[in-house]
Amino acid sequence: MSAKLIKPKDKCKKNDFLATLPQENMYLCTQIIENITKMGLFKKLFSREKKETLDKGLEKTKQGVFEKIKHAVAGKSTVDDDVLDNLEEVFVTSDVGVDTTVKIIDRLQARVARDKYVGTEELNELLCDEISQMLADNNNAELEDFTVPEDSKPYVIMVVGVNGVGKTTTIGKLAYQFKQAGNKVVLGAADTYRAAADEQLEIWGNRVGVPVIKHKMGTDPAAVAYDAVQSAVAQNADVVIIDTAGRLHNNVSLMNQLTKIKNTMRKVLPDAPQEVLLVLDGSTGQNAFEQAKQFSAATEVNALAITKLDGTAKGGVVIGVSDQFQIPVKYIGLGEQMTDLQIFNKREFVKSLFGVTKE
Numbered sequence: 001m002s003a004k005l006i007k008p009k010d011k012c013k014k015n016d017f018l019a020t021l022p023q024e025n026m027y028l029c030t031q032i033i034e035n036i037t038k039m040g041l042f043k044k045l046f047s048r049e050k051k052e053t054l055d056k057g058l059e060k061t062k063q064g065v066f067e068k069i070k071h072a073v074a075g076k077s078t079v080d081d082d083v084l085d086n087l088e089e090v091f092v093t094s095d096v097g098v099d100t101t102v103k104i105i106d107r108l109q110a111r112v113a114r115d116k117y118v119g120t121e122e123l124n125e126l127l128c129d130e131i132s133q134m135l136a137d138n139n140n141a142e143l144e145d146f147t148v149p150e151d152s153k154p155y156v157i158m159v160v161g162v163n164g165v166g167k168t169t170t171i172g173k174l175a176y177q178f179k180q181a182g183n184k185v186v187l188g189a190a191d192t193y194r195a196a197a198d199e200q201l202e203i204w205g206n207r208v209g210v211p212v213i214k215h216k217m218g219t220d221p222a223a224v225a226y227d228a229v230q231s232a233v234a235q236n237a238d239v240v241i242i243d244t245a246g247r248l249h250n251n252v253s254l255m256n257q258l259t260k261i262k263n264t265m266r267k268v269l270p271d272a273p274q275e276v277l278l279v280l281d282g283s284t285g286q287n288a289f290e291q292a293k294q295f296s297a298a299t300e301v302n303a304l305a306i307t308k309l310d311g312t313a314k315g316g317v318v319i320g321v322s323d324q325f326q327i328p329v330k331y332i333g334l335g336e337q338m339t340d341l342q343i344f345n346k347r348e349f350v351k352s353l354f355g356v357t358k359e
Contacts, residue, residue: 057340148239
């Protein structure tokens with residue numbers, strides 16, 4: 001059989017493709033597609049561009065970490081107690097956080113004791129293995145893509161955070177990614193306090209090609225959120241993303257406002273919002289860590305997005321935040337392009353950080 005008979009396009013659905021084939025070719029094609037899927041080849045091809053974006057976005061952090069590790073192992077041939085002590089300082093000063101650093105060093109000590117002789121030339125691979133396993137042990141399962149479960153439509157995401165972390169930009173990029181995945185998206189401009197906030201969101205809506213529900217400045221944000229969810233239901237939309245005013249965790253009135261917004265949306269959808277997404281600025285290092293701690297204590301945050309990682313050497317904070325909180329890091333921002341918002345893949349993030357290429 002000619003190989004050209006079984007060449008599905010990247011984005012076609014398996015069943016649609018099979019329906020176009022002659023009957024006698026269907027069985028063989030089905031087996032080939034299933035085997036390819038099991039081997040993960042489609043996933044590898046898809047992730048190549050994402051890996052390039054990830055590597056580029058973490059360049060400043062990688063340079064800083066590599067230099068510190070190089071100094072930590074200078075003159076050493078094995079990972080001994082002195083190297084471990086030096087590595088502890090490397091991670092603390094790289095914004096990984098004290099608690100997470102202790103976990104990493106404990107795992108390394110156990111690995112060195114188990115393997116007896118561990119050379120410094122393989123240290124990056126060792127760190128990648130141990131940190132990846134630590135995050136896998138302590139965190140929820142990762143998302144695979146931007147699809148939405150059929151039983152959760154419309155899926156409502158309420159986005160929160162302080163001013164200046166990139167909330168509205170993150171919403172625009174999320175809208176783009178969800179739309180590219182085949183979802184119908186509606187945006188709600190419920191930041192009615194900041195001047196021109198609705199205009200900024202509307203610009204993103206026009207760029208992405210999704211509708212934006214907005215009211216006049218100073219309007220009750222709960223009313224905007226209500227209308228956005230109601231409009232999404234009427235349009236049979238898959239995803240609703242609600243922008244909210246920037247707030248500090250200790251601003252009681254604004255925190256109470258989030259509760260009002262949620263309760264108002266539930267008049268339309270009883271389980272809304274399914275996701276409360278806290279956006280953090282990765283370039284602020286430990287300040288982002290503190291915001292995650294305070295916001296999670298003050299409101300029902302169940303997902304995190306860490307932005308601006310391409311412009312900072314403080315990307316190590318992603319490891320600390322991902323390890324320390326019961327709230328999963330779902331998205332990371334790695335640049336200005338709409339495709340530069342990625343679903344956080346723990347293993348690929350750590351591999352990129354330490355320059356590991358092995359599978």
